Amino acid sequence: MLSLYHEARSPVHAMPAGAKLLVLLGTGTGLFFVRSIGALGVAMGVVVLGYALARVPARVGLRHLLPILPVLAVIVVAQVLLTDWVTAALVGQRIVVLVALANLVTLTTRTSAMVATVEAVLRPLRPLGVRPERVGLVVAMTVRFIPVLKEQADQVRAAQRARGVRRSTRFLTPLLIKTLRLADGLGDALEARGAGSD
Structure with a gap:
């Protein structure tokens, strides 16, 4: 990331x-x-x-x-x-x-400082069922994965240009597949580390 x-x-x-x-x-x-x-x-x-x-x-x-x-x-x-x-x-x-x-x-x-701030603001809401750590994790992943998705989109466009495809919306399908694979791998990694458990 x-x-x-x-x-x-x-x-x-x-x-x-x-x-x-x-x-x-x-x-x-x-x-x-x-x-x-x-x-x-x-x-x-x-x-x-x-x-x-x-x-x-x-x-x-x-x-x-x-x-x-x-x-x-x-x-x-x-x-x-x-x-x-x-x-x-x-x-x-x-x-x-x-x-x-x-x-x-x-x-x-820094992402760590941003996440720490979000968690500190939400900590008083813990009695209401809010999980500050999970919200902080979502914030961290959102910030960090924006450039990752942009990089993947650039890779797909570059691959299509190499095949002679210019300015086509067909790049959305391979980009969606790559994004879903990335999300699936991230979900497996988080589950293996117990992120979904109480």
């Missing part, structure tokens, strides 16, 4: 994981109340400044942002057709700011 963490010494890396997650949560909530293109542009500028303070190279930040651009383009075009260009611009800006900020949190926070 791969990690998205980018090693560096910076004020952003030094921030507690809980504080960064709170900033992400607060920003994600607050952006939906912002209805100014200029204000959202300022928010994007603040996120870019965060990348600079975190000493994350521009190529690294862009590499994690590029995969959402096709989906973003579809959403913006749909908004233009259904509403107007101002609403489409606001929606596009919100998505870019949120994804960029989420990537910054992931790049500057």
Whole structure:
């Protein structure tokens, strides 16, 4: 399993994981109340400044942002057709700011610190039947397997390009098979280690 963490010494890396997650949560909530293109542009500028303070190279930040651009383009075009260009611009800006900020949190926070924060927050709910350790495990697997799935998708596309297949949706079937095999192997490994037992 791969990690998205980018090693560096910076004020952003030094921030507690809980504080960064709170900033992400607060920003994600607050952006939906912002209805100014200029204000959202300022928010994007603040996120870019965060990348600079975190000493994350521009190529690294862009590499994690590029995969959402096709989906973003579809959403913006749909908004233009259904509403107007101002609403489409606001929606596009919100998505870019949120994804960029989420990537910054992931790049500057170790998975172990993120999991420990989630478990600490959920620990008071243990009497209600919540299992903090299991939730933490889900968070860890979600964060770590995103780059793994992207790598598998790249491998499938590369294999199809080598066979002369260009830009076809047929890559979804082999990708789904590889993902199911990965999930099956992970399930067996967790069961062998007693993750499903009380």
